[in-house]
Amino acid sequence: MNDICDFKCPDISLENILSRKYIEAVKIAYQFLMESSIEKLRKMVGKKLDFIPDFEQVDKMTFVESYQKPIKDDILAGYKLFKVTENKELQIDWTGGHYQLPLGYHYPIFDDLIIKARKLGIVDDTHNNTPGMPVKLLARELIKCANAYDDIGIDNIIKSEDRLNRVTSVDTGTVAASTGIKSILYRFRDLYKDKIPVFIMQEGNYHGTDFFEQRLRGMWEWLFANVIIEFVKPNDIDSLLSAFLKYENTPNEKVCTVMMEPVLMNNRAIYLQPDYVQKAKELCDQYDAVLFLDEIQTSMWSPKVFMSNEYGGVADVLAIGKGLTAGYSPLAYTICKSELDNQSQYSSISTNGNADMAALAGLIVLAIVKANSEHIEQVGNYYFSELENFQKSYPDKITEITGLRHLAGINLADESLASKFHHACLENGIFVRLQAYKEGASTIITKPPIIANFEDVDFVIDKFRKSIDSI
Structure with a gap:
């Protein structure tokens, strides 16, 4: 066989790709973070670490303009709560990365288990129809966590018609929210035919970045017909009730869902009070609407894993993501009741939705959160x-x-x-x-x-x- 047809393994290294000076800077910064005492690190927070060698920084001129921010705070290395910037400054990251690092940077037991799993031979990804053991175990564990507000067993949860017991694995929170919305609309179309669906939304909501999710926060109004978006004031029960009553007897419109984020991180971090959320559930049951809790932000930061449990298990649909894999890989889920298990196989899918290593990361994070x-x-x-x-x-x-x-x-x-x-x-x-x-x-x-x-x-x-x- 002609050698020219053989697949080539080029002579590459991290130094070739990232530069030797950058590798050295990361190494020294990371060693400093790992080996220094907490007391020493706290004393140096806000200071420049001049012992880290210089390296050639890369600007962001190839990014879209809205992301061409100064590189001052761009990360060089991180460990637990601490990070070193490319400008060699030591910071405490008090935001959990971009809100998705419940364990901070390089949490030791998490890193150790991920490395062991890769050496063991667990695959990164596979076809959606052939998931490995971690994916299947994570689905069951998520169902258990979504029903942690009482002591019913997993077998009874799976059989129930009124429990969160079906999952769709996707890759981002945007897709998870979109998947839940599709199930709600399939249900609405089946039950109410040609009526126009009304979405009751919290003012200042943020459920993702696709067209329809942005429409739900007031954008792209010119693009959409046959849908009504009704905004209500967070924690204002009268506003919520008025939205339902407005469409109580209308011939052509009907409320199909109330969507809520337990903490509206894009609206002053407003926390939705339990009495308000429970009233929303009561109204949804009364008017045959679906209560959708978007926990992309709040999941993994609750002592009960999901804040839905803190509200008494009110959700008909949950969307989770961000913190699930502690930043290892994008992974998100839609969790719903069996009534809303109504989509065809490829209606909502992500190429890497059934990634074994990402699912394993999720299992590790859930174990740490519950402990x-x-x-x-x-x-x-x-x-x-x-x-x-x-x-x-x-x-x-x-x-x-x-x-x-x-x-x-x-x-x-x-x-x-x-x-x-x-x-x-x-x-x-x-x-x-x-x-x-x-x-x-x-x-x-x-x-x-x-x-x-x-x-x-x-x-x-x-x-x-x-x-x-x-x-």
Whole structure:
């Protein structure tokens, strides 16, 4: 056989791809993070680590313009709560990456198990019709977690018509939300034929980035017909009731669903109160509508894994994602009741939806979350309480603390003050996000990893105080 036909294995290395100087910088930064004591790291937060060697940084001019931000805070290395930027500055990441790292960076037991699994030979991915053991186990584990509000066994859950007991594996939260919406619309079309579906949405919602999900938050209105979007004020039961009554006797329209995020991280981190969510469930049952809880943000940050359990298991459909694999690989799920298991095989699918290694990552994260339920609740409550005390010390600058536990918003008096506070936090080594893409935004969004402890909270709150004092 002619050698020219053989598949070639090129002479490549990480140094060839990433550069030797970059590899050396990552190595030294990561070793420093792993080998230094917590006390030493805290003392150096906000400082530049000049012992890390220089390397040639790459700009972002090939990114779309909206992502061409300065590279100052771009990451070089990370370990648990800490990260080193490409500018060699040490920070505490108080946002869980982009809200998807419940275990922070390179959590040791997670990394160890993933490495062992790869060496064992567990595959990265396969065809959707031929899932491996991790995918099948994760589906069962998610069903158990989605029904953790009482003690019914898995066999009874699977047989029930009123339990979350069917899963669709996809790759992103956007697809998970879209999958749930499709099931709701299939049901609506089957039951109500030519009526126009009404979606009751929370003001300031965010359920993903495809066309219809963006329509649900007020975009692309010119593109869609035969759908009505009714916005209600979060936690306003009268507003919610009025939306249902508006279409109670209309001949051509009917409410098909209420969609909710337990914490609206894109709307000042507003927490939906239990009485409001339970009233939504009551109205959905009364008017034969579906209650859809979008837990892309909140899952894995709840002591009960899903906040639906904290509401008493009210959801007819759940969407989960982000934190499920601790950043290892995109993976999301739609979990629904059997009544909503109504889509054909390829109606909602992702190429890597049945990835074994990603599913294994999900199983590891779920095991860690369940083992730390008490820690998540206690530290989360302590953090939120300390934020409230922080606000009371600066009532002229901070108007309100919103959210629940780790998922918290610090609402400043105005946009200018919020921008200055955000900048001061970064200067002091605390990486938080400013909700600045909306006009007049003045909320600092925080979502620390669930591995944070009481001492971490005290340290960050002290940094917040120093930051607010400096402006």
